[in-house]
Amino acid sequence: MATTYEAIATVTVGSGGAASIDFQNIASTYTDISINLSARVDAANGVAQIYFNNSTASDKLWRRLYGDGSSAVSDSSNGTSSYVRPIGINRSDQTASTFGNMSIYIPNYASSSTYKSVSVDGVNENNATFAEAAFAAGLWQSNSAITRVTIIPSSGNFVQYSTATLYGIKNS
């Protein structure tokens, strides 16, 4: 059976923390790519922001739907954002030493003729109060092949032991 799911690179944040995790020089040899992130930030307002090819143009759309056990909220950015913004990392105001996780899926990332979509599901944990579960969909309105994906907390740094693994996925 052909290997269709391959770990390209993995990284673990060291004791000093990290302001971002940046996968560069991603080969175009896969059909799709995926990133599994287990992370926590040292700020109360930190959510993950995903950037492609270091682009800061306001050409990303996103939609989020998230719930915390007592209410459900939806929000969006209609092409005025330079990043896609899912939920799924634990913040400093949540239970100590817990990490949120998210799975980022980018199909057809190497295409040079289509816009790039991304879907993300994520959860974080706050004992005895709430746990957030969220789905997000994003679109980068660019035909450029994705060769770089950067994840930056909106506030603060990733703490030690946060990890991210980039996978390449082939369709056969």
Add this chain to the structure above:
Amino acid sequence: MPTKLVVDCSTGAVEEIELTAEEIAEMELAAQQAEEQKAREEEEKAAKEAARAEILAKLGLTAEEAAVLLG
């Protein structure tokens, strides 16, 4: 000094690089924007919860009764 983790997927090499002054300024601006965004989200959530509570009060239902009703 804050650092960033850069992974070169062609070699597997991981580098920890100190942020430039410009990157630190960008990070601080992003943090400020995040704080504003979080405040907006909390306002929106509180407004929805208040609206829900108002409707339940008008109907004379508890949240549990409404949940049963909506199945």
